Amino acid sequence: MPIIRAEHLGFDYVKFNDDNETEERVNAVKNVDLSVERGSFIAILGHNGSGKSTLAKQINALLIPTEGTMWVDGINTSEEQELWKVRQKAGMVFQNPDNQIIGTVVDEDVAFGPENLGIETEDIWLRVEDALKSVGMLGFRDRSPNRLSGGQKQRVAIAGVVAMHPDCIVLDEPTAMLDPNGRREVLEAVKELNRREHVTVILITHYMEEVVFADHVIVMDKGSIILQGTPREIFSQVETLKKYRLSVPQATELAYELRQSGCGLPEDILTSEELVEALCRLN
Amino acid sequence: MGELTLGQYYPVDSVLHRLDPRVKFVGTIVYIVGLFQVRGVFGYLFAAAVLLLLIFLSKVPFRFILKSLKPVFFLLIITMLFNVLLTPGTVLWKWWILRITKEGLRQAVTMGLRLVFLVCGSSIMTLTTTPNALTDAMERLFSFLKIIRVPVHEIAMMMSIALRFIPILTEELDKIKKAQMARGADFESGGVIRRLKAMIPLLVPLFVSAFRRANDLAMAMEARCYHGGSGRTQMKPLRYRRRDAAAYILMAVFLGICIVFRITGL
Structure with missing residues (x-):
């Protein structure tokens, strides 16, 4: 059974005027079908306003679909009495690290989720330790979050979700506010979680380089899914991506340009190592 | 800081x-x-x-x-x-x-x-x-007020969130101040009234940003299953x-x- 399944999913943001009448209706997500297998690493790509964040918030039941249905581990997110169960199963990490850390000490922040779930004190300590260890932040447990770098804060936020023992983690542009170093740290932590703990990861991003590691890539535009497939399948369609004003990883771009000017390079180059190898083979 | x-x-x-x-x-x-x-x-x-x-x-x-x-x-x-x-x-x-x-x-x-x-x-x-321990202590000491429906847990939560955000907002105020000074704002000269007026371009962006942060934080708390004090356990309970x-x-x-x-x- 897929961990996350969506059928004909749609979401409208409705803006009300002063008389409580509908003033404007924005269709942020329309007719999305989605199926995510347990333990996989999914990346969702798209521009600002492509509906990717709205889709993410529906997985965590922060938004309830206005059309269609979303299931998380077989639970319909529209059922109100199951709300907390859904949020426990699908954790969410947001863009701004400062605005999602609640505790004034690192370990207290990681404990916030388990505390809300009503876990026993001794278990909370074990969970916090494991979670901090899994993102490599155990040495910072007594620090104040204000003294950490952006990447470290974001790893604490991830640990906060991991401590709730979710089946799936949704990361909504977790690296958008970080410097390259922080970006690498966070991405490594996420990959490690997926590889070692088999947590399903849904990474929302607009950095193409981060998508390369995913098992499956979903490209969104104007609220709909326009492309789906493995990173190789997606990035071999350079022209289609350009049509939607999306870039491709640097190595892919270079290979594409070289191919245009007559070099016999393959279409599915993603990393610079692959490009180097392909170029060497040309001679 | x-x-x-x-x-x-x-x-x-x-x-x-x-x-x-x-x-x-x-x-x-x-x-x-x-x-x-x-x-x-x-x-x-x-x-x-x-x-x-x-x-x-x-x-x-x-x-x-x-x-x-x-x-x-x-x-x-x-x-x-x-x-x-x-x-x-x-x-x-x-x-x-x-x-x-x-x-x-x-x-x-x-x-x-x-x-x-x-x-x-x-x-x-x-x-x-620590301010946090004090907040905890007050939550426990005044918990009897729950009988007359005083939201003791919520007040304590607000206090500890305020404590966490004070340094963040001070830093932000400093940033806004520098940004306004870079555009020629003057905070040092003039009388009391003029100086107070000069504060407006600082306070408006600060408030806007504080509201945005509050919104984000509320969403993050809900995503982590926060639903008030009932049924909540503690990592470091007071003993x-x-x-x-x-x-x-x-x-x-x-x-x-x-x-x-x-x-x-x-």
């Missing part, structure tokens, strides 16, 4: 630091109550001795305790001055409408000492307890230990002695 701006917690390991924050909160109130019982010289000497003993036990350098007197210095001077000049009684010295009486001097000294002891006593609490019981007994003894001083008038 950072936590140093909040409260004045002095991080060392001492008996007082290890006490349960509830004990320290109640203890401070007991000390203040006791302070207002004593009257005579011996009573004040006793209160001073207790205070010195506490400072010694807290391992906080004496100058940090004195520092806490700075904000109330003017209040102290004015209180003493009024007491000296306006208390009726046996006149010792007179000039124009000003006169100093024996009772006035006595009153000024006692009021001054009370104020100094009071401020020092409560600063021992804030110096040895009384033997030393806390001992502290409560000592407090009762202290209060008893103060009452004896009051009755005997020593």
Whole structure:
């Protein structure tokens, strides 16, 4: 059974005027079908306003679909009495690290989720330790979050979700506010979680380089899914991506340009190592 | 910046630091109550001795305790001055409408000492307890108010979130200030009114950003299953230990002695 399944999913943001009448209706997500297998690493790509964040918030039941249905581990997110169960199963990490850390000490922040779930004190300590260890932040447990770098804060936020023992983690542009170093740290932590703990990861991003590691890539535009497939399948369609004003990883771009000017390079180059190898083979 | 701006917690390991924050909160109130019982010289000497003993036990350098007197210095001077000049009684010295009486001097000294002891006593609490532990203590001590539907947990949560965001917002204010200065804003010249007006371009963006942060934080809290205080457990619940019981007994003894001083008038 897929961990996350969506059928004909749609979401409208409705803006009300002063008389409580509908003033404007924005269709942020329309007719999305989605199926995510347990333990996989999914990346969702798209521009600002492509509906990717709205889709993410529906997985965590922060938004309830206005059309269609979303299931998380077989639970319909529209059922109100199951709300907390859904949020426990699908954790969410947001863009701004400062605005999602609640505790004034690192370990207290990681404990916030388990505390809300009503876990026993001794278990909370074990969970916090494991979670901090899994993102490599155990040495910072007594620090104040204000003294950490952006990447470290974001790893604490991830640990906060991991401590709730979710089946799936949704990361909504977790690296958008970080410097390259922080970006690498966070991405490594996420990959490690997926590889070692088999947590399903849904990474929302607009950095193409981060998508390369995913098992499956979903490209969104104007609220709909326009492309789906493995990173190789997606990035071999350079022209289609350009049509939607999306870039491709640097190595892919270079290979594409070289191919245009007559070099016999393959279409599915993603990393610079692959490009180097392909170029060497040309001679 | 950072936590140093909040409260004045002095991080060392001492008996007082290890006490349960509830004990320290109640203890401070007991000390203040006791302070207002004593009257005579011996009573004040006793209160001073207790205070010195506490400072010694807290391992906080004496100058940090004195520092806490700075904000109330003017209040102290004015209180003493009024007491000296306006208390009726046996006149010792007179000039124009000003006169100093024996009772006035006595009153000024006692009021001054009370104020100094009071401020020092409560600063021992804030110096040895983190703001968060204090919030926790207050949540537990006032939890009986839940019966009359006071949202005790929610108020405590608001306080601890405020504590977490004060340094973030100070940093942000600094950033906005620099951004406005880069565009030619002037915060230093002009009268009071002009300076206040110059604050508007600082406060508006700060408030907008604070609201946005609040919105984000509320969403993040909900995503982590926060649904109020019911059914919530704690990672670091407050638990009384033997030393806390001992502290409560000592407090009762202290209060008893103060009452004896009051009755005997020593």
